[in-house]
Amino acid sequence: MHIPDGFLDAKTIITTAAISAYAIKNDVEKARRSLGDRGIPVLGVMAAFIFAAQMVNFPVMAGTSGHLLGAALATILLGPYSAGLIIASVLIVQSLFFQDGGILALGANILNMAVASPMAAYYIYVALKKYARFTCADTIATFAASWFSVMVAAVFTSLELALSGTVPLKTVILPMAMVHAAIGIGEGLITTVAVAYIGRVLNLKAGFGIKNSAETAIDVDGGGRAN
Numbered sequence: 001m002h003i004p005d006g007f008l009d010a011k012t013i014i015t016t017a018a019i020s021a022y023a024i025k026n027d028v029e030k031a032r033r034s035l036g037d038r039g040i041p042v043l044g045v046m047a048a049f050i051f052a053a054q055m056v057n058f059p060v061m062a063g064t065s066g067h068l069l070g071a072a073l074a075t076i077l078l079g080p081y082s083a084g085l086i087i088a089s090v091l092i093v094q095s096l097f098f099q100d101g102g103i104l105a106l107g108a109n110i111l112n113m114a115v116a117s118p119m120a121a122y123y124i125y126v127a128l129k130k131y132a133r134f135t136c137a138d139t140i141a142t143f144a145a146s147w148f149s150v151m152v153a154a155v156f157t158s159l160e161l162a163l164s165g166t167v168p169l170k171t172v173i174l175p176m177a178m179v180h181a182a183i184g185i186g187e188g189l190i191t192t193v194a195v196a197y198i199g200r201v202l203n204l205k206a207g208f209g210i211k212n213s214a215e216t217a218i219d220v221d222g223g224g225r226a227n
Helices: 010-035 037-054 071-078 080-098 106-131 137-163 169-201 208-221
Strands: 057-059 065-067
Touching: 010 037, 010 080, 010 106, 010 137, 037 071, 037 080, 037 169, 065 169, 071 080, 071 106, 071 137, 071 169, 080 106, 106 137, 137 169
Parallel strands: none
Antiparallel strands: 057 065
């Protein structure tokens, strides 16, 4: 899903870079309010965990493999704004030092995995938690948020490749969807376990970061007090 350089045209590179820059600026402002200064070290710990976890690949199908994206994990524990900063930081390090994703394509990769994925995880998790009234709702919400976060990133990647004229959308969308649907299952299983484990280690309750982020968004966007 990490797009290398040479696959996107100039208009897509510029547009995605601009959107991602604005999103990161917004994430910084809202994450600072929702977490506070004491929560900043937690971002570093979570980023280190996700960076390390992404180095471990698991087999998917037909010789392909996948690895943890981590957008849903960070979103559920710390909220979508903090998750955006964490995943963006990981992507920048991967691009600059490990050639995992192109430097010119960094804006697109951040948009796909650090902007779209956390927001998808956020809305799916919140919706299921709000309306689900059955046993294991937390687990199902976590799994579904994780799966959809991967699928949204895959769709965004396909759209960017198609808009750049690299490959027709009808050619790329089905293979991307099939492979990442399987990867999403692995993402969901790993995230469900990791949310429980890391939550205990970092003393974080699942959904608390989302609750804080929602309250901060109301305070900031609604003109009320800022935390």
